[in-house]
Amino acid sequence: MAAAGGAEGAGGGPAPWAEVRALLPCAEEGLTLALSGEVEGCVLPLLRRARALLYSQPGPPDAAAAAALGRLSDVLRDYSWEKLNAVPWREVGKGWRQVYAYGCLFGALAEVAAGRPRAAVRLCDLGLLLGAAVLDNVLARLVHALQLRLPREMPPRGSLPRVEGERPFQRVRPERPPPPPTVQPEEAIPHLHCPSLEHFRDNYLIPERPVVLDGVMDHWPCMKKWSVDYFCQVAGCRTVPVELGARYTDEEWSQQLMTVSDFISQYIMDENSVGYLAQHQLFDQIPELKEDISIPDYCCLGEGEEDDITINAWFGPGGTISPLHQDPQQNFLAQVLGRKYIRLYSPQDSENLYPHESQILHNTSQVDVEDPDLVKFPNFTKAAFQSCILMPGQILFIPVKYWHYVRSLELSFSVSFWWS
Structure with a gap:
């Protein structure tokens, strides 16, 4: 273990405590411990003791x-x-999320002092994922300073051995994945090359018609930079939530926190298991990746501000599936790596798509799109659809409430932009 106050850096030298300490207020009273909401009285004395x-x-x-x-x-x-887990997430008070963030901050600083920078990075990530910003988003600044001191991780070559007793998730597809479905001309989603804002608005946004946009993301840095190696180097040590299982409607589906490197070694390199990095905070958590993409100009046609746009990351192996579902916002799905088969249904066909009756899955169809049970769901044949093979460099416009089914045909990274 390194001596207190020194953390191993990229060159093996210490990361001075002063560098980390400079991110905090100079005096104890400057670290105000302000909370946006009521918390139990026993919590503030604990926070003050940690600060002291x-x-x-x-x-x-x-x-x-x-x-x-x-x-x-x-x-x-x-x-x-x-x-945080006592009530639905939307009902969690911001004060308790700030307490969690302060707990992660104090823990990360303790790990830095003990010479364990990787453990400190993990605690920062937990605070960024589950907490609320404190002290001018100090956790993001702290993790950035620590990450610069850690050696860049290289991608694994071959799969790593599993933890003893861990039950693997088997792929639902056979060893040879099925070939991409043939997209018939009459069902193909139309393509446009860099349409003007007015043309897109009048012919696709207002009438709510899907379209594949070509050429819009050619200039994005991600189109030249992103690869498995790049993700390991930029974000290998970062902790992210990963979905385990081929689709979220499967009984064995679950979620787990792990580093990006562990996700790649266990669920990208290993052909015997399926995991999917589906992250709604990745680009806020790892701003280096956000610098490699751009918000499509067509989002300016919406009613909200740029800060209201939700940017999501979807990274996983071939064979992962998003079951047929609908979302309450407009969606631009930008394909960076790999190909995806996508099928769209109009919201007018909702009754023929048999949505789940439960409130949790009411926006998800019960039908397996590529292998439907027509005895159980006979009206599914009445629903007309459009489809495409989304290629790297293409963006699919999915209008609000349109039902969409997505299957990764190979290793894939997509970015979606939800906007109103």
Whole structure:
């Protein structure tokens, strides 16, 4: 273990505590511990005690102080974790999310003091994923400083051995994936090359007609830079949520937090298991990737501001499936790596698509699009559809409420933009 106050960097040298400490207020009273909402009275004394430990010494915390700070971090995170999971996420008070973020911050600083920068990065990521911004988004600034000190990770060559006792998720497809379906001319989604804003608005946005846009993303840096190697180098040490299983309607489907490197080694390189990185915060969490993409100009035709646009990442192996479902916003699906087979149905056909009756899955069809049970779902044959093979460099416009089914034909990375 490295001495307190030093973390291993890219060259093996210490990351000075002063570099991390400079991200925080100079004096203890500057770290205000302001919370946007009510929390239980026992929490503030714990936060103040952790703050006092942090400022108790002019240099980095010694081993005893770092250990005590780590224990307080555990208590704060465990206690707020229970609150985060006690009610539906949209009902969680911002104050409790801030408590969780402070717990992650104090824990990360304790790990830095103990010479464990990777553990500190993981705690920062947990705070970014589940907490709320505190101290001018200090967790993002801290993880950026730490990541610069860590060696760049190289992609694994071949699959890694599994953890003993871990049950693998088997692919639902056979060893040889089925060939891409043939897209018949009468069902093909039309293509346009860089239409004007007015043409797109009048002929596709207002009448709610799907279209594939060519040439719009040719200038995006991701088209030249992104690869498995690049993701390992830029984000290998970062912790992200991963969906395990081929589709979210499967009984064995679950979610797990892991590093990008572990995801690639276990679910990209390993042909015996399926995992999918479907992330709604990836580009905020890892801004280096956000710099490689652009919001399509056509989003300016919407009613909201740029900050209202939700950018999602979809990264996974061939064979992963998004079951037929609909979303409440307009969607631009931009394909960066690999190909996807996509089928669209109009919202006017909703009754023929047999949505789930449960509230959780009411926006998802019960029908397996490529292998429908027509005895159970006889009206499915009445629903007309359009389809395409979405290629790298193409953007598919999916109008609001349009039903869409997506199957990755190979290793794929897509970016979707939800806008109103």
